[in-house]
Amino acid sequence: MAMTPQALLLDGQWAAGKGAPLVVMDKYRLAPGAEVATPDAAQAKRAVDAAHAAFRRGAPGPYERGAILERAAALLEPKAEEFVRIMQMEAGFTAADAQGEVRRCVQTLKLSAEEARRLAGEVIPLAGAPQQAGRLGFTLRVPLGVVLAITPFNSPLNTVAHKIAPAFAAGNAVILKPSSATPLTAFKLAEVLLEAGLPAGFLSVIPGSAQVAAWLIADERVRFFAFTGSTEVGRSIQARAGLRRTQMELGSIAFTILADDANLEAALPKVVNAGYRKAGQVCTSVQLLLAHRSLAGEVERQLAHKVRALKHGDPRDPETFVGPLISEKEAIRVDNWIEEAVAKGAQRLAGGPRKGASIPPALLSGIDDTMKVGCQEVFGPLVCIVPFDTLDEAIARVNATPYGLATGMFTNRLEDAFKAARRLEVGGVHVNETSSSRVDLMPYGGSKESGFGREGPRYAVHEMTEERIVTFTLNA
Numbered sequence: 001m002a003m004t005p006q007a008l009l010l011d012g013q014w015a016a017g018k019g020a021p022l023v024v025m026d027k028y029r030l031a032p033g034a035e036v037a038t039p040d041a042a043q044a045k046r047a048v049d050a051a052h053a054a055f056r057r058g059a060p061g062p063y064e065r066g067a068i069l070e071r072a073a074a075l076l077e078p079k080a081e082e083f084v085r086i087m088q089m090e091a092g093f094t095a096a097d098a099q100g101e102v103r104r105c106v107q108t109l110k111l112s113a114e115e116a117r118r119l120a121g122e123v124i125p126l127a128g129a130p131q132q133a134g135r136l137g138f139t140l141r142v143p144l145g146v147v148l149a150i151t152p153f154n155s156p157l158n159t160v161a162h163k164i165a166p167a168f169a170a171g172n173a174v175i176l177k178p179s180s181a182t183p184l185t186a187f188k189l190a191e192v193l194l195e196a197g198l199p200a201g202f203l204s205v206i207p208g209s210a211q212v213a214a215w216l217i218a219d220e221r222v223r224f225f226a227f228t229g230s231t232e233v234g235r236s237i238q239a240r241a242g243l244r245r246t247q248m249e250l251g252s253i254a255f256t257i258l259a260d261d262a263n264l265e266a267a268l269p270k271v272v273n274a275g276y277r278k279a280g281q282v283c284t285s286v287q288l289l290l291a292h293r294s295l296a297g298e299v300e301r302q303l304a305h306k307v308r309a310l311k312h313g314d315p316r317d318p319e320t321f322v323g324p325l326i327s328e329k330e331a332i333r334v335d336n337w338i339e340e341a342v343a344k345g346a347q348r349l350a351g352g353p354r355k356g357a358s359i360p361p362a363l364l365s366g367i368d369d370t371m372k373v374g375c376q377e378v379f380g381p382l383v384c385i386v387p388f389d390t391l392d393e394a395i396a397r398v399n400a401t402p403y404g405l406a407t408g409m410f411t412n413r414l415e416d417a418f419k420a421a422r423r424l425e426v427g428g429v430h431v432n433e434t435s436s437s438r439v440d441l442m443p444y445g446g447s448k449e450s451g452f453g454r455e456g457p458r459y460a461v462h463e464m465t466e467e468r469i470v471t472f473t474l475n476a
Helices: 041-057 060-091 095-117 158-169 183-195 210-218 231-241 262-280 293-308 328-343 391-399 415-421 455-465
Strands: 008-010 012-016 022-026 031-036 134-141 144-149 173-177 203-204 222-226 243-251 254-258 286-292 347-350 362-365 382-388 407-412 428-431 465-473
Touching: 008 041, 008 183, 012 022, 012 203, 012 362, 031 060, 031 183, 041 144, 041 173, 041 203, 041 210, 060 134, 060 183, 095 262, 095 362, 095 455, 144 210, 158 183, 158 222, 158 328, 158 382, 158 455, 173 210, 173 362, 183 203, 183 415, 203 222, 203 465, 210 231, 210 407, 222 231, 222 455, 231 243, 243 262, 243 455, 254 262, 254 391, 262 286, 262 293, 262 382, 262 407, 293 347, 293 362, 293 382, 328 347, 347 407, 382 391, 391 415, 407 415
Parallel strands: 144 173, 144 222, 173 203, 222 243, 254 286, 254 407, 286 382, 362 382, 407 428
Antiparallel strands: 008 012, 008 203, 022 031, 134 465, 347 362
């Protein structure tokens, strides 16, 4: 991709950035891929000015908001290959991972269009209270105003859509600060939304450093923060948000449980996909695979064979299953954690030496929670097999971490499935699926240090609106 400067999107117009240019690296080649503009403090303020003014003018009606989002979905589909090429460069995604982002983004836009048209309150039976005969009441759901969306590198299209589309469906104006590692995909989506008729002021896109986020967070006219990223950064944003509302999708150590009756033929291919897609850089990627001790040996044997067969490296190669990590620095960190575990006694069942930002998909057994791979979020192409003896033991192992995003469980015993669903301290429990089983219409979010609030267009629209009671006293 040629080195071409990318303008900022401010108040519906593309504008030259006044901040220091940002170089976007080709994640596999470890070479500059593009140059992106960033704002100065005045341009950050201008973004809030434009969003606040647009909100005060009022969004288009629910039907038209839905129509804009539907047009965006229709316009995005024929541009799929262009989005794929961008994500292969700036995110290091394989073709399959990038195509999955596009397909899901189309669904997210369509789902948000539906929610725009059916956003409603409820009738309140005031006449059922003493001395309230003849009084009517109902609620409205009204937008909050200016939404600041801060998005991660590991889903540069669909997570961006999960912030922007429900916010606009609800009638809010959005300022997007995409990841500095992957801003080009966000700019391309903004182009699609403008082409679909998104009114000026309802979306600004301004990438940049943490300083850019700080300028935006400090402006009290920003009324809602939608953040996906690390627990550490989320905690900092929450502290500065004060009484303003937030939705936080934060870090995780994701588990999947293989009960003694698990169907390995069905489970293990799903584990491989969930553990290694996007090079393991998904909050719900299977990091710790809890296998019943009666199955552990067979799981090790079968998984080792499957993982060794995965091709890794160049994301532009159509046969590559595991692309590079987001940076060489992150690849070095993950490689060091693997080597530390092996030095402490873990067995390497698959994997090999790092090359640049690429790490061969790794599989370990014999790990414990004194190793970084057993107690911290790896965010890399690594699955660790941990045996257990009882379901109570497995549930306790999941609940022992400070996180609680999602857990998968493979079993055909309803009693055990419901026991896990009730006792696991996580935002999602997926039976006969992995921790990474997400459908875009479902509520998605965590508990404990994995955050709070829910994504999924229906649920996000409710997060980004507030309830207003309206009553009428009828004298007739």
